[in-house]
Amino acid sequence: xxxxxxxxxxxxxxxxxxxxxxxxxxxxxxxxxxxxxxxxxxxxxxxxxxxxxxxxxxxxxxxxxxxxxxxxxxxxxxxxxxxxxxxxxxxxxxxxxxxxxxxxxxxxxxxxxxxxxxxxxxxxxxxxxxxxxxxxxxxxxxxxxxxxxxxxxxxxxxxxxxxxxxxxxxxxxxxxxxxxxxxxxxxxxxxxxxxxxxxxxxxxxxxxxxxxxxxxxxxxxxxxxxxxxxxxxxxxxxxxxxxxxxxxxxxxxxxxxxxxxxxxxxxxxxxxxxxxxxxxxxxxxxxxxxxxxxxxxxxxxxxxxxxxxxxxxxxxxxxxxxxxxxxxxxxx
Amino acid sequence: xxxxxxxxxxxxxxxxxxxxxxxxxxxxxxxxxxxxxxxxxxxxxxxxxxxxxxxxxxxxxxxxxxxxxxxxxxxxxxxxxxxxxxxxxxxxxxxxxxxxxxxxxxxxxxxxxxxxxxxxxxxxxxxxxxxxxxxxxxxxxxxxxxxxxxxxxxxxxxxxxxxxxxxxxxxxxxxxxxxxxxxxxxxxxxxxxxxxxxxxxxxxxxxxxxxxxxxxxxxxxxxxxxxxxxxxxxxxxxxxxxxxxxxxxxxxxxxxxxxxxxxxxxxxxxxxxxxxxxxxxxxxxxxxxxxx
Numbered sequence: 017x018x019x020x021x022x023x024x025x026x027x028x029x030x031x032x033x034x035x036x037x038x039x040x041x042x043x044x045x046x047x048x049x050x051x052x053x054x055x056x057x058x059x060x061x062x063x064x065x066x067x068x069x070x071x072x073x074x075x076x077x078x079x080x081x082x083x084x085x086x087x088x089x090x091x092x093x094x095x096x097x098x099x100x101x102x103x104x105x106x107x108x109x110x111x112x113x114x115x116x117x118x119x120x121x122x123x124x125x126x127x128x129x130x131x132x133x134x135x136x137x138x139x140x141x142x143x144x145x146x147x148x149x150x151x152x153x154x155x156x157x158x159x160x161x162x163x164x165x166x167x168x169x170x171x172x173x174x175x176x177x178x179x180x181x182x183x184x185x186x187x188x189x190x191x192x193x194x195x196x197x198x199x200x201x202x203x204x205x206x207x208x209x210x211x212x213x214x215x216x217x218x219x220x221x222x223x224x225x226x227x228x229x230x231x232x233x234x235x236x237x238x239x240x241x242x243x244x245x246x247x248x249x250x251x252x253x254x255x256x257x258x259x260x261x262x263x264x265x266x267x268x269x270x271x272x273x274x275x276x277x278x279x280x281x282x283x284x285x286x287x288x289x290x291x292x293x294x295x296x297x298x299x300x301x302x303x304x305x306x307x308x309x310x311x312x313x314x315x316x317x318x319x320x321x322x323x324x325x326x327x328x329x330x331x332x333x334x335x336x337x338x339x340x341x342x343x344x345x346x347x348x
Numbered sequence: 349x350x351x352x353x354x355x356x357x358x359x360x361x362x363x364x365x366x367x368x369x370x371x372x373x374x375x376x377x378x379x380x381x382x383x384x385x386x387x388x389x390x391x392x393x394x395x396x397x398x399x400x401x402x403x404x405x406x407x408x409x410x411x412x413x414x415x416x417x418x419x420x421x422x423x424x425x426x427x428x429x430x431x432x433x434x435x436x437x438x439x440x441x442x443x444x445x446x447x448x449x450x451x452x453x454x455x456x457x458x459x460x461x462x463x464x465x466x467x468x469x470x471x472x473x474x475x476x477x478x479x480x481x482x483x484x485x486x487x488x489x490x491x492x493x494x495x496x497x498x499x500x501x502x503x504x505x506x507x508x509x510x511x512x513x514x515x516x517x518x519x520x521x522x523x524x525x526x527x528x529x530x531x532x533x534x535x536x537x538x539x540x541x542x543x544x545x546x547x548x549x550x551x552x553x554x555x556x557x558x559x560x561x562x563x564x565x566x567x568x569x570x571x572x573x574x575x576x577x578x579x580x581x582x583x584x585x586x587x588x589x590x591x592x593x594x595x596x597x598x599x600x601x602x603x604x605x606x607x608x609x610x611x612x613x614x615x616x617x618x619x620x621x622x623x624x625x626x627x628x629x630x631x632x633x634x635x636x637x638x639x640x
Contacts, residue, residue: 068456083486141369154359180379282480284484327485
């Protein structure tokens with residue numbers, strides 16, 4: 017029974033992103049080439065993954081259990097109790113009830129909007145840049161290196177730099193003032209309408225190069241003969257882009273968008289360093305809001321509750337995000 | 349207009365457009381670089397002038413932030429010493445320690461998954477999921493644990509968390525490298541009488557050494573770039589990115605020059621290491637999902 021199960025797993029398509037060399041992982045090849053893993057093989061495999069599982073347990077599983085416990089109490093570091101005595105201030109689900117308030121929803125919504133707009137802009141700009149660039153651009157090696165530079169800047173440094181640039185009397189307002197008539201006084205760091213824009217700006221600046229890099233690599237991999245065939249058939253530049261290049265790029269685009277969105281959703285550095293999430297909560301993302309609750313308001317039990325809800329939410333999204341990645345990988 | 353002229357015009361337009369992009373992309377880096385070489389009178393002008401380029405190029409910001417000499421004070425005010433060197437060393441140690449931990453655990457796991465299907469078909473995804481959690485969501489309970497184990501505000505405590513946070517990244521990247529090595533190589537070594545561990549150490553690892561080096565450099569850059577974990581888990585023993593953002597001056601309230609100098613120093617390692625991983629940049633940045 018147990019063995020059957022193991023074998024079934026072995027033959028089923030492994031959800032790994034990566035090419036399968038020589039097709040040995042495939043269903044037929046798997047059952048022919050690969051004997052049922054012996055008991056010793058299985059044990060060896062289990063030993064290999066044990067250190068990783070221990071690490072994950074220490075840093076994810078254990079904290080999650082503690083967080084669950086604390087989240088049902090009103091404990092805070094200022095309450096004078098040790099954390100394991102937190103049950104003395106047991107409050108059941110009050111923290112969770114509070115977490116479902118409109119305020120949290122607006123933070124969630126803001127994070128989602130910042131994520132979508134940032135990643136969308138990064139893709140659009142990266143795509144345009146890649147198109148401008150891809151066919152025989154003079155000095156393309158040097159230019160590529162220059163374009164990739166922002167990606168290499170430590171995010172905490174990027175946050176600091178943009179803080180300097182976006183000050184009300186900083187260079188960006190001065191330059192904008194030179195381009196349009198009148199004095200430009202945009203409160204990038206002080207006006208609640210503009211602070212989310214500033215956060216997006218930093219993310220777009222830092223990660224457009226990555227989109228560019230991925231798309232250029234994809235475009236260069238489009239076979240020349242397909243492009244030439246389309247050209248001979250009289251296809252215009254735009255038709256070739258739409259019917260030859262884009263369909264071939266689709267899997268790469270999907271993977272790039274999902275992975276970038278995954279990282280953008282966690283955004284903290286830019287928002288924290290520019291405005292500490294403020295003024296008010298105008299530029300608070302989920303990470304910033306959690307940090308504020310934990311380290312400024314010292315509401316650890318509430319932070320724990322929100323942390324758990326965020327983990328559940330992310331797990332659901334992750335589960336959904338994996339499928340298109342798998343599909344895209346198979347098409348690629 | 350002949351078609352030749354048209355195409356020449358198009359090339360010109362493309363060059364102009366890319367140049368415009370480049371100017372915008374590079375401006376923040378230009379601003380930091382010049383800021384780092386400006387004297388205090390120029391990075392904190394009292395009369396509101398903006399200095400686009402330093403008028404008096406100076407190394408005093410670097411001297412001050414690395415505490416390698418006397419800058420003689422600015423405008424008669426002797427500032428308190430600012431020494432970022434210990435924080436840079438801490439960043440290096442925590443970064444390297446975390447990288448080693450993630451590399452050992454991650455490589456073993458990736459090999460187990462690639463060759464032995466260890467953990468079942470969902471194991472890779474449950475690992476990837478860890479990468480999607482915002483670190484701050486688990487940092488509060490880790491704080492409890494760290495206080496209890498006396499790891500709070502220590503470099504090795506930080507290295508442990510770095511190792512765990514980058515572990516999923518190593519697994520996925522190494523998985524993509526291991527999958528490129530034909531299975532027959534391991535099988536042949538087995539037939540020749542190698543033990544299972546021997547196959548891994550003597551046959552597979554040497555073949556995967558380029559991938560291993562690439563992964564190590566990527567993970568180090570990730571750890572080096574961390575801000576939020578060090579911000580939450582250290583107090584007196586800050587890492588360099590946290591230190592940079594907490595430099596303030598008693599007399600002027602701002603220390604933009606030394607901050608920019610430290611920022612430049614922090615940019616250096618990723619830039620230098622990028623030279624070695626440029627071939628695998630796309631693969632690394634997408635967790636091995638796109639291989640080109």
